[in-house]
Amino acid sequence: MYAAEEQAKGKPASVPRFSASRRNFLLKTGGISFASALVLAASGCTDNDAPNGGSLTPPNTTAIDLGSGDTGILNYAYALEQLEAAFYTQVIATPYSGISDAEKALLTDIRDHEVAHREFFKTALGSKAIVALKVNFSSINFSDRTSVLGTAKAFEDLGVSAYNGAGHLISSPDYLTLAGKIVSVEARHAAYIRDLITPGSFSSNVDSNGLDISAAPTDVLKTAQTFLTSKLDGSHLPS
Structure with a gap:
């Protein structure tokens, strides 16, 4: 009913619900209320902000332009989420040797x-x-x-x-x-992964003030690009 009313008003229907968490650690952190809020808020997304800021790749005919203003930032986030989703999808499709049931369940939740x-x-x-x-995971040994x-x-x-950032x-x-x-959910993921590697290290990526690290889009995109075949152009993102 809600989706039909939204479509009648010219708004996108609510996105489908994905599987809920199987552990309290990640319980419902991808809740449908968040999805609805994002769709409704971003349906009015515009490119009115003036382009400015540093670039990752000079504009050309082959690179994918992320755009400018808030639209550019949303596409920037969308690109990173595509990368993470593709990675965890592969992790679950080809589980590493010795993976426990608990690890697989929680990594599935993250996926x-x-x-x-x-x-x-x-x-x-x-x-x-x-x-x-298009991703490039050739440097990753998914069996290890x-x-x-x-x-x-x-x-x-x-x-x-x-x-x-x-x-x-x-x-x-x-x-x-x-x-x-979103970042609060990503931070929960980061803490869990750290504890899988070294128990008790969940908070080891904070500065002396107890704050998480931040990075500018230009630096983030340079790192992300190493795992992508598609070329990204962040030259019009705000800075």
Whole structure:
């Protein structure tokens, strides 16, 4: 009923619910209320902000332009969520040697969250969403626990630092609130992965003030690009 009413008003219908967590650690952190809020807030997304800021790749005919203003930031987040979703999908499709049932269950929950985040951004951006990205995971040995968890740690830390670093670039208060909800989930993922690698190390990626690390889009995209065949152009993102 809600979806039909939204479509009648010219708004996108609510995105489908993905599987809920099977452990209290991740219980419902990808909740449907967040999805609805993101879709409704981002349905009015515009490119009115003037382009500015540093670039990852000079504009050309082959690179995928993320865009400018809040639309650019949402596409920036969408690109990172695509990367994480693809990684965890592969992790679950080809579990590493010796994976326990508990590890597989919680890594499956993380996969579901990342897929949900990816779909939230895709639906919210609509026709302004960038295309599906092609990944390059040739440097990852998916049969080896150390390789998989080390990469997962790198991706989660990258995601948290990306949202932290992009917060001040967002013009819309609604988008900023939603970014805060996403980064809190990503931080839970990061803490869990760290504890899988070294028990008790869940909070080891904070500074002397007890704050998470932040990174500028240009730095984040350079790192993300090493796992992508698709080329990204972040030259029009705000800074």
